[in-house]
Amino acid sequence: MSETTKRRLLVALAGQQNSGKSTLFNALTGVRQHIANYPGVTVDKKSGGYTDGNLRVQVVDLPGTYSLTSFSLEERVARSFLLDEKPDIVVNVLDASNLRRSLYLTFQLMEMGFPVIVVLNMMDVADRRGLEIDLRSLENRLCVPVVTSVGRKGIGREELRAAIRRVGLDGQTVPATLNYGDLEDCVVAIQSQLSDLPAVTGKVSARWLAVKLLEGDPEAERLLSDSFNNTRGIVDQARAARESFEDSAGVSTADHIVSCRDHLAGDITATCVLDHNKEKTPLTERVDRFLLNRWLAPVFLVLTVWVIYELSIVQGYELTKLTWPFLASFRNLTADVLPAAGFLYDPQIRAMGLWLVDSAITLLNYVPIFLILFALIAILEDSGYMARIAFILDRILHRFGLHGQSTLPFILGGVFAGGCAVPGVMATKGIPDQRARLATVLTVPFMNCLAKVPLYTLLINIYFVETKGLVLFYLSTITVIAALLVAKLLSVSVLRNMETAPFVMELPHYHPPTVTGVVRRSFDRTWLYIKKVGTVVVAVAAVVYVLLQFPGLTAEQRAHHEDRAEAAITKFYQDMEGNALASAVSDQDSLVHLVNVYTSYRAEKLNAGGKEASAAIDEAYREEHPEFFPFLKRSKEKASRDAARALKTLANNRKTIRREMKSERIVNSFLGQIGRGLEPVTQFANFDWKINVALLSSFAARESSVATLGVLFEQAEGENKTLEERMGAERKAAGYTGLTAVAVMLFFALYPPCLATTIMVRVQTNSYRWMGFSIVFPTILGLTVASLTYTIGTALELSGIQMMSAVYAVALIMLLAVGFFKRPFGVALPLPRSRKPAGETAP
Amino acid sequence: MFGEAQGARGMRHRHRHGWRGETAGGKLSAAPSLNDMAPGTTCRIKRLLGQGAIRQRLLDMGFVPGAEVAVIRSAPLRDPIEVRIGGSFVTVRREEAARIEVTDV
Numbered sequence: 052m053s054e055t056t057k058r059r060l061l062v063a064l065a066g067q068q069n070s071g072k073s074t075l076f077n078a079l080t081g082v083r084q085h086i087a088n089y090p091g092v093t094v095d096k097k098s099g100g101y102t103d104g105n106l107r108v109q110v111v112d113l114p115g116t117y118s119l120t121s122f123s124l125e126e127r128v129a130r131s132f133l134l135d136e137k138p139d140i141v142v143n144v145l146d147a148s149n150l151r152r153s154l155y156l157t158f159q160l161m162e163m164g165f166p167v168i169v170v171l172n173m174m175d176v177a178d179r180r181g182l183e184i185d186l187r188s189l190e191n192r193l194c195v196p197v198v199t200s201v202g203r204k205g206i207g208r209e210e211l212r213a214a215i216r217r218v219g220l221d222g223q224t225v226p227a228t229l230n231y232g233d234l235e236d237c238v239v240a241i242q243s244q245l246s247d248l249p250a251v252t253g254k255v256s257a258r259w260l261a262v263k264l265l266e267g268d269p270e271a272e273r274l275l276s277d278s279f280n281n282t283r284g285i286v287d288q289a290r291a292a293r294e295s296f297e298d299s300a301g302v303s304t305a306d307h308i309v310s311c312r313d314h315l316a317g318d319i320t321a322t323c324v325l326d327h328n329k330e331k332t333p334l335t336e337r338v339d340r341f342l343l344n345r346w347l348a349p350v351f352l353v354l355t356v357w358v359i360y361e362l363s364i365v366q367g368y369e370l371t372k373l374t375w376p377f378l379a380s381f382r383n384l385t386a387d388v389l390p391a392a393g394f395l396y397d398p399q400i401r402a403m404g405l406w407l408v409d410s411a412i413t414l415l416n417y418v419p420i421f422l423i424l425f426a427l428i429a430i431l432e433d434s435g436y437m438a439r440i441a442f443i444l445d446r447i448l449h450r451f452g453l454h455g456q457s458t459l460p461f462i463l464g465g466v467f468a469g470g471c472a473v474p475g476v477m478a479t480k481g482i483p484d485q486r487a488r489l490a491t492v493l494t495v496p497f498m499n500c501l502a503k504v505p506l507y508t509l510l511i512n513i514y515f516v517e518t519k520g521l522v523l524f525y526l527s528t529i530t531v532i533a534a535l536l537v538a539k540l541l542s543v544s545v546l547r548n549m550e551t552a553p554f555v556m557e558l559p560h561y562h563p564p565t566v567t568g569v570v571r572r573s574f575d576r577t578w579l580y581i582k583k584v585g586t587v588v589v590a591v592a593a594v595v596y597v598l599l600q601f602p603g604l605t606a607e608q609r610a611h612h613e614d615r616a617e618a619a620i621t622k623f624y625q626d627m628e629g630n631a632l633a634s635a636v637s638d639q640d641s642l643v644h645l646v647n648v649y650t651s652y653r654a655e656k657l658n659a660g661g662k663e664a665s666a667a668i669d670e671a672y673r674e675e676h677p678e679f680f681p682f683l684k685r686s687k688e689k690a691s692r693d694a695a696r697a698l699k700t701l702a703n704n705r706k707t708i709r710r711e712m713k714s715e716r717i718v719n720s721f722l723g724q725i726g727r728g729l730e731p732v733t734q735f736a737n738f739d740w741k742i743n744v745a746l747l748s749s750f751a752a753r754e755s756s757v758a759t760l761g762v763l764f765e766q767a768e769g770e771n772k773t774l775e776e777r778m779g780a781e782r783k784a785a786g787y788t789g790l791t792a793v794a795v796m797l798f799f800a801l802y803p804p805c806l807a808t809t810i811m812v813r814v815q816t817n818s819y820r821w822m823g824f825s826i827v828f829p830t831i832l833g834l835t836v837a838s839l840t841y842t843i844g845t846a847l848e849l850s851g852i853q854m855m856s857a858v859y860a861v862a863l864i865m866l867l868a869v870g871f872f873k874r875p876f877g878v879a880l881p882l883p884r885s886r887k888p889a890g891e892t893a894p
Numbered sequence: 895m896f897g898e899a900q901g902a903r904g905m906r907h908r909h910r911h912g913w914r915g916e917t918a919g920g921k922l923s924a925a926p927s928l929n930d931m932a933p934g935t936t937c938r939i940k941r942l943l944g945q946g947a948i949r950q951r952l953l954d955m956g957f958v959p960g961a962e963v964a965v966i967r968s969a970p971l972r973d974p975i976e977v978r979i980g981g982s983f984v985t986v987r988r989e990e991a992a993r994i995e996v997t998d999v
Binding site for chain 2: 117118120122123148149151152155180182302303306309310312313314326335336339343345346348349442443445446447449455483550552553554555556557558560
C-alpha cells in the first residue's frame with residue numbers, strides 16, 4: 052500500500068434501540084450519510100463516512116437490536132451484515148443509564164470475535180440519575196476500549212474517532228470470553244471440533260457458533276451446513292449435549308446461557324457502577340404516579356391530544372392564512388412566465404403547467420400545520436410520554452388487533468381531522484409486532500387527513516346546515532370506529548398468519564427534549580412529506596390532467612364556441628366604436644393580450660392584502676401597460692369608463708365560454724367516460740358520473756375532489772353563486788338528497804388511500820400485493836357501505852341526518868360488541884404456524 | 895408453536911375468572927406468574943414458559959431467570975402492567991406476564 056492510498060476501515064455501529072445510536076452516527080459521520088434499505092427488507096441501512104488522516108472510515112448503522120438471535124427482522128439483518136460483511140471494528144453503543152441489560156449484546160459481539168469498542172452513550176442521563184461509572188475497571192473487566200459520549204451534544208466524538216483509529220491500526224484486541232459454568236465443557240468440546248474446520252472458521256467464530264448450536268438456533272445449523280457438507284455429526288453432538296445438560300441441570304440450555312450472560316452483566320455492573328440514588332424513588336417514577344395514575348391518566352391523555360389539535364390544526368390553519376399569499380403569488384408568477392393564454396384555447400404547456408402548480412401549492416399550503424404537528428409529536432416522543440400513551444391505550448388497541456404503539460401513526464394520520472396518512476404509515480416502522488404493524492398500515496388511511504375535510508365541509512354546508520356540529524362529530528369519530536373494526540377484521544382474516552411479537556416495551560426515563568432534536572425531526576418529516584407527496588402527486592396530477600383533457604371537444608362543439616367568441620369580440624368592438632382608447636386594441640392579438648393582462652391584474656388585486664399593496668399593483672400595471680391601464684382601472688373619464696365596461700363584459704363572456712368548454716371537455720374526457728362506465732356499479736349509492744369523476748380524481752390527491760366538483764357544477768352565466776349553492780340547486784334537479792351526501796361522505800371516509808399513501812404502503816410493507824390490497828379493499832368496503840346506506844335509507848324513507856345517525860349507531864354497536872364480548876367476535880388471535888417475513892403472506 | 899396457541903387460549907379462559915383465578919384447567923402451570931403479582935410486590939423470576947420470539951423478547955428486556963422484578967402498577971384499563979427490572983421500567987401485557995413464572999422474594 053503506497054502512502055497516498057488511504058486505508059479503508061469498515062465500522063459497524065451496533066446497539067439497542069433508544070441507545071442514541073443514530074444520534075451518535077450522525078455526530079460521527081456528519082452530514083455525509085446515505086440512507087437506503089437493506090436489500091429485500093424494509094429496515095433502513097444508514098451508511099456514512101469520514102476521513103481520519105490516512106484512514107478512510109466507512110460507518111454503517113445497524114438496526115437497533117437487543118441481541119443477535121434470528122427471531123426478529125432487525126436482528127436477522129444485523130446478524131447477516133456482521134457475518135457477511137465482516138466489519139473491521141464493531142462500535143457497540145450502550146445506554147450508560149442501563150448498563151446491565153446493554154451488556155448482553157456486548158458479550159455476544161465479543162463472542163463473535165469482532166474487535167469491539169464500547170461507547171457509553173447518554174452519560175448525561177446516567178449522571179442525572181446519580182450513576183457513577185468506573186471506566187477503568189469496566190475497561191479491565193471487558194478488555195476492550197471504553198469511550199463515553201453524549202451523542203445529542205456531540206460530546207465524545209473525537210475520543211471515539213481516536214479509539215477507532217487506534218483499534219483499526221493495531222489490529223486485533225483480545226476480548227474476554229464469557230464462561231458458561233456447567234455448560235462450559237460442552238461449549239469447549241464443540242468449539243474445538245469447529246476450530247478444525249477451516250470452512251467454518253474462515254467465516255465465523257467457532258466459539259460463537261458452538262454456543263448457538265447448543266442453544267439450538269436454527270440459523271446457526273443452516274450456517275454450518277452452508278459451509279460444510281456433513282454437519283449431522285456436530286449438530287447431533289450439540290443436541291445430545293443440550294439434552295443431557297437439561298436433564299441434569301433441570302433448566303433449558305438457552306435459559307442457562309442467558310442466565311450466564313445476565314449473571315456476568317450483573318457482576319460487572321455491581322463492581323463498576325455506583326448508584327448514588329439507590330434508595331431514592333427516581334424522578335420518573337414520581338412523575339408517573341400522577342401521569343399514569345389510574346384516574347388521572349385518561350385526563351392527561353385527552354388534554355395532550357387536545358393541545359396537539361389546538362396548536363397544530365387550529366393555530367396552524369391560522370398560519371396558513373399568512374403563508375397562502377406567497378403561494379398564490381408563486382402561482383401568478385408561473386402564469387406570467389408560461390406562454391400567454393389564447394382567447395379560447397390555451398397552449399397545452401400553459402394549461403398543464405398551471406394545473407401542476409395548482410396541485411403542488413394545495414399540498415404546500417399544509418406545510419405550516421405539519422411543521423407544528425410534527426414538532427409536537429417529536430416532543431412527545433423525546434420526552435418519553437409517547438411510550439406512556441402506548442401503555443395507556445394498549446388494552447383497547449390490542450383488542451382490535453392493533454398495538455399500543457399504533458397510537459403515533461394514528462395521531463399523525465389525523466385521528467381528529469387533520470394530519471396526513473403518509474407520515475402516519477411511515478411511523479408504523481417502530482411497531483415490533485408484524486401483524487399489528489400491518490393492521491396499522493392498512494387502517495391509518497381511514498383517519499381523516501387534512502385533505503378529506505374540504506369535501507366534508509362542502510357537503511355539510513349544503514345538506515346539513517342545521518346539524519353541522521353533529522355530522523362533523525359523526526364523521527371524525529366514525530373513521531376511528533371503522534379503523535378499529537377493520538383492523539380486527541383483517542387480523543382474524545388475511546393477517547392471521549403474520550408474525551407477531553409480545554408487547555414488552557421499555558418506558559424510558561423522562562428527559563427534556565432538545566430544541567435541535569425537535570426542530571430537526573419536524574423538518575425531516577415535513578420534508579419527507581413534501582418530497583414524497585410532492586413528487587408523486589405532481590406526477591399523478593399530470594396523468595389525471597391528460598385523462599381529463601383528452602380526447603377533447605368535438606368539431607361541432609368547437610365551431611359553436613368559436614362562433615360565440617367571435618360574437619363577443621364583435622360586441623366589444625361595437626361598444627368601443629368612437630372611443631379614443633380603441634386604438635390600443637387595433638388587432639386581435641393585442642385584444643387577447645389586453646384580456647390576459649386584465650385577468651392577471653384581477654388575480655393579483657384579489658390576492659393583495661391591504662390598500663397599499665393594492666395601490667402598488669395599480670402603479671406597476673400603469674407603468675408596464677400604459678396603453679391598457681384605462682381599461683383596467685375605471686376612472687372618471689367617460690372613454691375609460693366605457694372601455695372598462697366593455698372589457699369586463701368581454702372578459703366575463705370569455706370566462707363563461709371557456710368554462711362551458713371545460714365542462715364539455717370533461718364530459719367527453721377519458722375520465723368522464725370511466726365515470727359513466729362506473730354508473731351501473733355506483734348507482735346503488737346514487738353516485739352519478741360527476742361524483743365518480745370527482746372521487747376518481749381524488750385518488751391523486753384528496754383536495755382534487757372539491758376542485759373537480761367545482762368544475763363539474765358549472766356556474767351559469769351572470770350568476771355568482773358559491774359552489775355550495777350551485778351544487779345544491781343542481782342536485783335537487785338531478786334527484787340528489789341528503790342520503791346521497793351521506794353515502795358520498797361515508798364512501799370518502801372509507802375511500803382507498805391517496806396515491807402518495809399507497810406508495811408509502813408499498814415502501815413500508817415492501818410488497819406490491821399489500822399496496823394493491825390497500826386500494827381494492829377499502830374501495831369495495833366503501834362502496835358496499837355507501838350502497839347499503841343509500842338503499843336502506845331510501846327504502847325506509849329516512850332523511851340524511853337520520854340515516855347518518857343510524858349508521859353511526861350500528862358502527863358503535865359493532866365496536867362495543869367486538870370490544871366487550873370475546874366470543875364470537877373476539878376469538879383469540881391464532882399464533883402463526885411459521886414465521887414469514889413481512890409482506891410475503893398474500894392478502 | 896401449537897403449544898403456544900393452546901397456552902394463549904388457556905389464558906383467555908383464565909382472564910374471564912379474574913386475574914388471580916385459580917381455575918385448574920386453564921392454568922399454564924401451578925407456580926405463580928408475574929401476572930398474579932399485585933402492584934407493590936417484588937418477586938424473582940424462576941423461568942420463562944413458551945419459546946421463540948416472545949421468550950427471546952422477554953429475555954432481551956431483562957426478564958432473565960434469577961432477576962428481581964418489582965410490580966409498579968397496572969394501566970388504567972388493568973392491562974398491561976408496568977414493572978421495574980434492573981434500573982429500567984418495562985411494560986408487559988398480562989398475557990406475556992403469565993408466561994413468567996416467579997417466586998416470592
